[in-house]
Amino acid sequence: MILGLTIVLLLVLFLPFTVKNVEHNLEAFLFIMGLLAATISQVLDNQLIIKALKDPLQITFAVFLAGLFFKWCQKPLEKGIRGLSQAIPFRLFLALVIIILGLISSMITAIIAAIALTVVVSVLQLERKSEIRFVVLACFSIGLGAVLTPIGEPLSTIAISKLNQDFFYLLRSIGILVIPAVIIFAILAAILVNPKNNTHQQKKKLKTDSYKDIIGRALNIYLFVMGLTLLGAGFEPFIKEYLLRLSPSVLYWINIISAILDNATLAAAEISSIMDESAIKAILLGLLISGGMLIPGNIPNIIAAQKLNITSREWASFGVPVGLLTMIIFFFILQAFG
Template identity: 65%
Template sequence: MIGLILILLLVLFLPFTVKIVERNLEIFLFMMGICAAWVSQILNLELWHKALIDPIKITLAVLIAGFLFKWLRVPLKKSIQRISQSVPYSLFFALVVIILGLLSSIITAIIASLVLVLIISVLELERKAEIKLVIIACFAIGLGAALTPIGEPLSTIIISKLNEDSFFLLRLIGREVILGIIMMGIIAALFVQPKFKNSSASLSSHDGETYKEIIVRTVKIYLFVMGLTLLGAGFEPFINTYVLGLHPNLLYWINMISAILDNATLAAAEISPAMDLETIKAILLGLIISGGMLIPGNIPNIISAGKLNITSSEWARFGFPFGLMAMIIYFIAIVGERLL
């Protein structure tokens, strides 16, 4: 148990404090997963087979979607320009948030984020409006991607650990997620002002990705999910001892730590088949909502902030209070549903 606690501390804090670990997160988590499984004495052929198989679906989805996005980028850009000029901007903002949020479970959170960056580069919004729209859209993408095992690593890991079918998460949190995405679309329409930059300079930094970049990203996703599978299996003794007995409400708020740590990592460490659905739901909603608060919390945040040069302080000024309000609203809804 002491070894697992040490590994957990390394997983929680090194990616946030050591640059070389942050830049090589996939390899780091893969190594930590091996260490956790070895400490728990479950590093056997069966676990290796599972770790090799689990990432295949999401990896193929990321690879295929990456190629399609590269090939269709130019007509997609023209379509965005045409649609944005033919409908009111408030409606366009709402559609961007809602459509990307809902599609992220099919095209993956990564591709949804790249489409978002493309849309933002076409619009050339004033800085504050741009940041608000990006953050709201990333919250929606983070929510929607959790509905299927190909959407993002978090959902892949949960489906694998619980040995459930592909529609399990849709049944468990589909209503809450879809309503949340629609509400975020409405918020974008109401609170993002259609103010634009004076300069019409082209944003060359948002040019399409190379084939090498697509393949490298795909390999990283495979290693990332493989590492999380090993990590989750290795942490089963820790979960059974320290997490299973906690109240779902407490777990919900504890998972605000997802704002500074990748939520898939936390899901791998926390979720257990021994938990009831109420607890799993509280953990999952806490993770995917708070994951949008700060840049490191979610894949869409990292991609969008990196490509649009959004700083951590810029993100936090809007993302943290927005995410906190969403956490409170969802908490009231969860408690109310439980009481009914």
């Protein structure tokens, strides 16, 4: 059993990063891997199937409704963003965008917050270096803030499901660390992002999502979370055999691999309700912070990079140092306060 799960884990960890077809069909791939892991562990019963069908409903519904709202209100939003950016001191505006998107992402989902970010950037006429810095810092903020409720992103959905906790558990558990981090990223943006260009160069307009895009995105999220639910249940024996013996500090740094792999996938494989709270905090924070370092690490990164044509090298040049510094700071905070 352990050998089979180890093979599945290696496939999940490396194929999305190395095989384009897998990367482009990640939801279907993870669903298949989840079925395989649950079958190997002999946990694929009616109860698990019902759970896998039920777990994705909240986040899927939230993504669908938010997608409709964004489609219907995109033009007024663009007009409002343009007006606010002109009425408020520019650096204060940047900081407020990062704080608001970071905190509201837990309710509108990280996906919709990332799409909203691309609209803000398309309005702002930033120079390229500043644009990349702003987008990376905003995605760090969105990735952290979205975890505060189970509808914010797949990682939080999976975590709440596996821990059998209530809607506000993550807000109570790590909100005291996440919210100040969001504010710090906003301050960094205000300092490091230069004011917009005074040129009249027009940026390419973002494509408006069709109803097919909105429905497709919601269905992909449903399949994605279903696959992660199966994957998490299938990996329970692996977790009990290996990960429960590791200290929270080791778990924290191991999860730096979330920079190149989707953090929800890793959360599904690592988190268990029989872990103590310090280990759960270490896993979650390690995944959340490192998930912002590179494009594949988190859904907001992927969406923003795709819509704004940011390359992996451009993202890494700023995301890696910011992420490593944040990892070090949070490591000492966890050591001091647990």
